[in-house]
Amino acid sequence: MLPSFLRASLPIRGCSKFGSQGEAERAIAPLAQAARRTHDPAIEMQAAMSKAGHGESALEWLEGATKRRPPFLRAFHVYGTMLASLDRLDEAIDVTRCGLALMPDVLVRLKI
Numbered sequence: 367m368l369p370s371f372l373r374a375s376l377p378i379r380g381c382s383k384f385g386s387q388g389e390a391e392r393a394i395a396p397l398a399q400a401a402r403r404t405h406d407p408a409i410e411m412q413a414a415m416s417k418a419g420h421g422e423s424a425l426e427w428l429e430g431a432t433k434r435r436p437p438f439l440r441a442f443h444v445y446g447t448m449l450a451s452l453d454r455l456d457e458a459i460d461v462t463r464c465g466l467a468l469m470p471d472v473l474v475r476l477k478i
Contacts, residue, residue: 406441408431411427439469442462449461
């Protein structure tokens with residue numbers, strides 16, 4: 367779910383994601399750029415929100431990304447790293463363990 371400050375700025379008309387063809391056209395370039403950088407838009411949102419000073423909202427996006435299935439290990443990594451940077455080490459360790467438990471083949475590939 368989007369934080370309230372983002373929801374208020376979204377153009378919602380009917381059931382369409384974009385209010386008009388022009389809005390959809392303007393959205394293509396930034397969305398394509400984000401898609402090239404990562405496989406998960408939540409990672410992009412986290413980076414933008416963190417940089418803009420919305421740390422708690424950034425954590426919410428990452429938490430949501432870790433709940434998706436199939437699991438996306440990078441979401442766990444970024445979430446754990448952000449928690450650790452906030453001195454929330456126990457939570458960071460739990461997030462990392464959870465991600466690795468969901469994807470034990472990663473440990474084999476990394477030879478850990």
